Amino acid sequence: MSSDExxxxxxxxxxxxxxxxxxxxxxxxxxxxxxxxxxxxxxVLGLATFAHGTTQGLARDIGTGAKAAPPLxxxxxxxxxxxxxxxVPVAFAVERLIKRDGLRIAxxxxxxxxxxxxxxxxxxxxxxxxxxxxxxxxxxxxxxGSLSAPVHSYLAPVIAYMTAVGMSRRPRWRVAxxxxxxxxxxAVLVGRYTTPFAIITTVLIGWTVAYGTLYAVGSxxxxxxxxxxxxxxxxxxxxxxxxxxxxxxxxxxxxxxxxRGRRYLVTLEDGPPIDVTVVDREQQAHGFFYRVWRxxxxxxxxxxRSLQSLRQAxxxxxxxxxxxIAAGAHAPKLIATxxxxxxxxxxVYEHIGGRTFDSLADEEITDALMHSAWRQVEAxxxxxxxxxxxxxxxxxxxxxxxxxxxxxxxxxxxxxxxVLRMDIxxxxxxxxxxxxxxxxxxxxxxxxxxxxxADSLPLLQPIALSxxxxxxxxxxxxxxxxxxxxxxxxxxxAAKEARESRExxxxxxxxxxxxxxxxxxxxxxxxxxxxxxxxREEDLxxxxxxxxxxxxxTAVIEPAKLERLSPRILITWIAGAFAVYLLLSxxxxxxxxxxxxxxxxxxxxVAMLFSxxxxxxxxxxxxxxxxxxxxxxxxxxxxxxxxxxxxxxxAAIGGVAxxxxxxxxxxxxxxxAVASVGASQLFGLGSHVLLLLVFGYLTGTQEQTPTIxxxxxxxAGLLTVAVLVLIVTAVPALRKFVSTRVRSLFxxxxxxxxxxxxxxxxxxxxxxxxxxxxxxxxxCLDASIRAFGGGDTISYASIAVAxxxxxxxxxxxxxxxxxxxxxxxxxxxxTVSGLAADTSFPAxxxxxxxxxxxxVLPGWVAFNYLTHKGEI
Numbered sequence: 001m002s003s004d005e006x007x008x009x010x011x012x013x014x015x016x017x018x019x020x021x022x023x024x025x026x027x028x029x030x031x032x033x034x035x036x037x038x039x040x041x042x043x044v045l046g047l048a049t050f051a052h053g054t055t056q057g058l059a060r061d062i063g064t065g066a067k068a069a070p071p072l073x074x075x076x077x078x079x080x081x082x083x084x085x086x087x088v089p090v091a092f093a094v095e096r097l098i099k100r101d102g103l104r105i106a107x108x109x110x111x112x113x114x115x116x117x118x119x120x121x122x123x124x125x126x127x128x129x130x131x132x133x134x135x136x137x138x139x140x141x142x143x144x145g146s147l148s149a150p151v152h153s154y155l156a157p158v159i160a161y162m163t164a165v166g167m168s169r170r171p172r173w174r175v176a177x178x179x180x181x182x183x184x185x186x187a188v189l190v191g192r193y194t195t196p197f198a199i200i201t202t203v204l205i206g207w208t209v210a211y212g213t214l215y216a217v218g219s220x221x222x223x224x225x226x227x228x229x230x231x232x233x234x235x236x237x238x239x240x241x242x243x244x245x246x247x248x249x250x251x252x253x254x255x256x257x258x259x260r261g262r263r264y265l266v267t268l269e270d271g272p273p274i275d276v277t278v279v280d281r282e283q284q285a286h287g288f289f290y291r292v293w294r295x296x297x298x299x300x301x302x303x304x305r306s307l308q309s310l311r312q313a314x315x316x317x318x319x320x321x322x323x324x325i326a327a328g329a330h331a332p333k334l335i336a337t338x339x340x341x342x343x344x345x346x347x348v349y350e351h352i353g354g355r356t357f358d359s360l361a362d363e364e365i366t367d368a369l370m371h372s373a374w375r376q377v378e379a380x381x382x383x384x385x386x387x388x389x390x391x392x393x394x395x396x397x398x399x400x401x402x403x404x405x406x407x408x409x410x411x412x413x414x415x416x417x418x419v420l421r422m423d424i425x426x427x428x429x430x431x432x433x434x435x436x437x438x439x440x441x442x443x444x445x446x447x448x449x450x451x452x453x454a455d456s457l458p459l460l461q462p463i464a465l466s467x468x469x470x471x472x473x474x475x476x477x478x479x480x481x482x483x484x485x486x487x488x489x490x491x492x493x494a495a496k497e498a499r500e501s502r503e504x505x506x507x508x509x510x511x512x513x514x515x516x517x518x519x520x521x522x523x524x525x526x527x528x529x530x531x532x533x534x535x536r537e538e539d540l541x542x543x544x545x546x547x548x549x550x551x552x553x554t555a556v557i558e559p560a561k562l563e564r565l566s567p568r569i570l571i572t573w574i575a576g577a578f579a580v581y582l583l584l585s586x587x588x589x590x591x592x593x594x595x596x597x598x599x600x601x602x603x604x605x606v607a608m609l610f611s612x613x614x615x616x617x618x619x620x621x622x623x624x625x626x627x628x629x630x631x632x633x634x635x636x637x638x639x640x641x642x643x644x645x646x647x648x649x650x651a652a653i654g655g656v657a658x659x660x661x662x663x664x665x666x667x668x669x670x671x672x673a674v675a676s677v678g679a680s681q682l683f684g685l686g687s688h689v690l691l692l693l694v695f696g697y698l699t700g701t702q703e704q705t706p707t708i709x710x711x712x713x714x715x716a717g718l719l720t721v722a723v724l725v726l727i728v729t730a731v732p733a734l735r736k737f738v739s740t741r742v743r744s745l746f747x748x749x750x751x752x753x754x755x756x757x758x759x760x761x762x763x764x765x766x767x768x769x770x771x772x773x774x775x776x777x778x779x780c781l782d783a784s785i786r787a788f789g790g791g792d793t794i795s796y797a798s799i800a801v802a803x804x805x806x807x808x809x810x811x812x813x814x815x816x817x818x819x820x821x822x823x824x825x826x827x828x829x830x831t832v833s834g835l836a837a838d839t840s841f842p843a844x845x846x847x848x849x850x851x852x853x854x855x856v857l858p859g860w861v862a863f864n865y866l867t868h869k870g871e872i
Contacts, residue, residue: 030215037208044201048137088180089161092173108165111213115160115206119153122205126150137197148194152202155184159206164213224340229264229278232340233348239269243276265351273351275332279313280344313409314345320385320408321349327383329376330404352404357430358392365434367443373403374447377427380405386415390427391466392434422464424448424456428544429469437543445551454548454555460541461559477539603787604846610780611850615639617773622659624766625679625756630666634871637862638662641872643852644859656681661872679756680766687770688804695800777851778803784847785830790839794830802829823848 093105126135127150138150159181167173181203188194224232226243233240246263264276314337324331336348357365357373373395380387387394387405394407412419424444431440444453462470538546545557619635642655656677663673756762778800785791785799806825823844830840866872 026215026218030211030219033211034208034215037204037211040204041201041208044197044204045134048134048197049131088173088176089158092162092165092167104165107214107217107219108161110217111160111164111210112157114213115156115209116153118205118209119151119156119202122151122201123149123153138195138201139198140193140195142193148198150198150201151205152188152194152198155181156202156206156209159203160210160213163207163210224278224280224344226264228340228344229266229276229346232338232346233266233276236336236338236348238266238274238336238348241267241269246275274335275349275351277317277347277349278340278344279310279317279347280340310339310343310345314339314347317347317409319413320411321347323383323385323413324380324405324408324411327379327385329379329385330398330402331376331408332404332406352396352398354396354398354404356393357395357397357403357434360397362434365431367439367446369397369401369403370431370435370440370443371447372401373427373431374444376403376405377423378447381420381423384413384415384420386412386419387423388412388419389466390423391430391468395430418459421456422459424453425459425461426465426469428453428456428460429465429473429540432540432544433469433472437540437547441544441547441551450548450552454552457545457548457555457557458559460544462541473540480539598788599842599846600787600789603783607780607783607787607846607850608854610776610783611855613776614773614780614851617769617776618642620765620769621684621773622677622680622766622769624762624764624769625683626663626668626676627756627759627762628666628668628672630663630668634666634866635662637866638872640855641859641862641866643855644863646852646859658872662866665871683766684770687767687774688808691774692801692804692808695797695804774800774804777807780850781826781843781847784850785835785839785843787846788839788842790835790843793839794833794835798833799830802826802833805829 089108093108126138127147130138135147135150139147142148162177167177185199189196189199226245229243230240233243243264243266246265262278262280264278266274266276268274318334318337321331321334325333332349332352334347334349337345338348339345360369377387377390387408388410389407390405394405396404396406398404428440428444431443441453462473465473548555549557615636618639619632622639623630623632623635638658642658645658646655659680660673660677663676668676756766778796781803782791782796782799785794803826806822806829826844826847827837827840830844831837835843863872
C-alpha cells in the first residue's frame with residue numbers, strides 16, 4: 001500500500017486487521033461512579049448523624065403503614081424476592097457463559113466477594129464504634145430483642161455482582177434486576193427487618209464496590225476490530241475490500257487524536273475509498289476529567305457534555321457535519337451512520353485526500369491558503385457555528401489548495417459571541433505559530449475585516465486556546481527566556497574580560513584605579529541593562545495584539561475574564577478551609593470572654609505600637625536596595641496596602657508583586673525594580689536564616705531549655721546544608737537547575753547589589769530596616785505574651801526563634817497570609833519553649849490580630865488610594 005503526496009491511497013492487499021487491542025481498559029466513568037458512591041455513603045451517614053429526628057420519624061411512619069399490610073402479601077413478597085435474588089444472577093451468568101463471556105462473570109464474582117467483606121466490616125463498625133445516631137438510623141429492634149443488620153450482607157454482593165457484569169446495559173435484564181431489588185426492599189421494610197437508610201446504604205455499598213472493582217482490574221475491552229467494521233459497512237450497503245487504520249497509512253497528524261475516535265481508510269469494490277470514524281465508550285471517555293475541569297474553571301463558555309451516550313455523540317457529530325456544509329464551508333461529507341453493537345458507532349465520510357496544516361512546509365503556507373482557511377471560518381460564523389478546535393491538525397489542504405475543516409465533533413450550533421470570537425483568536429494563534437503575527441493578522445483582516453479581528457483580542461489569552469497551542473506557547477516562552485539569560489550572561493562575561501584585560505595593562509595609583517573601577521562598574525551595569533532590553537522579545541500573543549492595534553488603534557485589548565477557578569485558587573481555598581477548621585477546633589477549648597477580661601490592655605497598646613513600627617521598617621528594608629529616588633511616605637503606604645494583598649494571596653507572592661509594581665510606577669525601570677525587590681528578598685532570606693541560627697544557639701544556652709544543646713543545633717544545621725550540597729552536586733539535573741538559577745541571579749540581582757555597595761548609606765538603611773522589622777515583630781509578640789501574664793516564663797531568644805520559624809512557615813504556606821500555618825507554628829514553638837498552652841494560644845491570637853487582621857481595613861484603604869493615584 002502506498003500514498004501519493006495528497007494522501008491518495010492505493011491498496012493492493014486485503015486487510016481488515018489492526019494493532020492488537022488491550023484486553024482490559026480502565027474507564028474514567030467507573031472512577032467517577034466510584035467517587036460518587038463514596039460521596040453518597042458519606043451523605044447518608046451525615047444525614048443519619050445530623051437529622052436524627054427525621055430518620056426516626058421516617059422509620060415510625062413506615063412501621064405504622066406496615067401494620068396495615070396483609071401478612072399474606074408480606075410473606076409472599078419475602079419468599080418471591082428471596083428466590084429471585086438467587087435465580088436472576090445465576091440465569092444471567094448462564095447466559096453469559098453460553099455466549100463465551102466468562103470474563104464478565106469473573107468480574108462479578110470478585111465484586112460480590114469484596115462487597116460481602118465490606119458489608120461485614122460495616123456491620124462490625126456500626127455495632128462497636130459508630131455513633132448512636134448512625135446505629136439508630138441503620139438498625140431496628142427485632143421481636144427477639146436483637147437489632148437488625150445495618151447492611152444486608154446478602155443483598156450488597158448481589159447488587160455488586162449485577163453491576164459488575166453489566167446487567168444495567170441490557171434492557172430486559174435491567175428490568176429484572178430492578179424488580180428484584182424493589183421487591184426485596186419492600187419485603188424487608190414492610191416486614192420491619194430493616195430501615196430505609198440501611199437499604200440505601202446497602203445499595204450504595206454494592207454499587208461503589210462494583211465500580212471500584214471494575215476500575216481496579218479493568219473492564220473487558222469490547223472495542224470493535226477492523227473485521228467488525230467491515231461487517232458493519234456491509235450492513236449499510238457498502239462493499240468493502242479492506243479497512244486500514246489511518247495511522248498505519250501515514251496520516252497520524254490528522255487522524256490520531258485519542259478522543260476523536262479511531263479512523264479507517266476503507267477501500268470499496270466499486271467507487272472511491274471512504275473514511276470511517278469509529279467511536280466507542282473507551283475513546284468517548286478519554287479526556288473526561290480535563291473536560292470537567294474546563295467546565296468548572298471557565299465562565300461564559302459552554303463545554304460539550306462530559307458524559308455523553310454513544311447516540312448523543314453520533315447525533316452531535318452528524319449535526320455539525322451537515323450544518324457546516326449547509327453553511328457553505330468545506331467539510332467532509334457525511335454519507336452514512338450506524339451502530340456497531342451496543343458499545344460503538346461509526347460515521348462514514350467521503351474520502352478527502354490531503355495534508356494537514358501542521359504537516360505543510362513553511363514555504364507551502366501561502367497567503368492564499370490562509371485566506372481559504374479564514375473563508376471557511378467566515379462561512380461557519382455566518383450561521384453562528386463554532387468549530388472550537390481550529391488547530392493545525394483540523395485544517396486539511398486538499399489537492400486544489402483549499403482548506404477543508406475537519407474534527408467538527410466538538411463544535412457548537414447557535415454559538416454565542418464569546419465562543420465565535422474564541423475561534424478567531426485560536427486560528428490567529430495557529431497561523432501565527434507558523435507564519436508569524438504580521439502575516440496571520442493580515443490574512444484574517446483581508447477576509448473578516450478589521451472589526452471582527454479586533455473584537456477577538458480580549459479572547460487572545462492562553463486559557464482560551466487549545467491544549468496543544470498552550471503547550472507550544474509555553475515551549476516558546478522557555479526558549480525565549482533562555483535566549484534572554486544567555487544574552488545577559490554573554491554581556492556580563494564580555495564586561496568581565498574587558499575589565500581583566502585593562503587591569504593587566506600595568507599598575508596604577510589608587511585614586512585612578514578607584515575611578516576606573518567605578519566607571520567600569522557603571523559601564524558593566526549599562527551593558528547588562530542594554531543586553532537585557534535587546535534580548536527581551538514579545539511573545540506571539542503580544543505580537544498579534546500589536547499588529548491588530550496598528551490597523552485598529554482603538555481596539556480593546558484587555559483580556560476577558562474567562563477563568564472562574566484555577567489550581568492556585570482551588571488549593572488556596574482548600575488550605576484556607578483546613579486552617580479555619582484547625583483554628584475553630586482550637587477556639588472551642590477557650591472562653592473568649594475570659595481571654596478578653598484577663599488581657600492587660602497596656603500591653604495590648606504596646607503590641608499595637610510595635611505592629612505599626614513594622615511598616616516603617618519594611619519601607620526602609622525596601623528603599624535600602626533602590627538607588628532611585630522614591631517617596632518614603634508612599635512606600636510606607638504601599639507596605640500598609642500589602643496587608644490587604646496578603647489576605648487574597650500567599651504572603652511571599654503578594655508582597656513581592658505589590659512592591660515590584662509600586663517601584664515601576666514610581667519611575668524605576670522594570671528590570672531594576674525586579675532586581676531591587678529580588679535583592680531585598682535575598683538579603684532578607686539571608687538575615688532570616690542567620691538570625692534563626694543565632695537565636696537558636698542562644699535558646700540552647702538558656703536554663704529554661706537545658707535539654708537543647710547548642711553544639712548539636714549548629715552541627716545539625718551544618719550537616720543538613722552539607723547533605724543538600726552533596727545531593728545537588730551529585731545529581732546532574734539538580735546541578736544544572738541550580739547553576740542556571742544562580743547564573744541568572746548573578747546576571748540580575750548581583751549587579752544591582754554592586755550599585756548598593758557603592759552607597760553605604762543605602763546598605764545600612766536596607767539591613768537596618770530588616771533588623772528593625774524582625775525586632776518590631778518579636779517585641780509585638782512579646783507584648784502579646786505579656787498581655788496574658790507570660791512575660792516572665794519565656795526568654796526573648798525563644799520568642800525570636802518562635803517568630804522566625806512561624807514567619808518562615810507562613811511564607812511557604814499556600815494560604816493567604818499563612819493563615820493556619822503561622823498560628824500552628826507559633827503556638828507549637830512557644831509551647832515547646834516552656835510557655836503554658838492557655839497563655840500561648842491567646843497570645844498568638846492577639847499577635848496575629850495586630851499584625852494581620854486589624855491592618856486589613858487600613859490596607860484596603862491604602863490599596864485603593866494608591867490605585868486611584870496610579871501608584872500601583
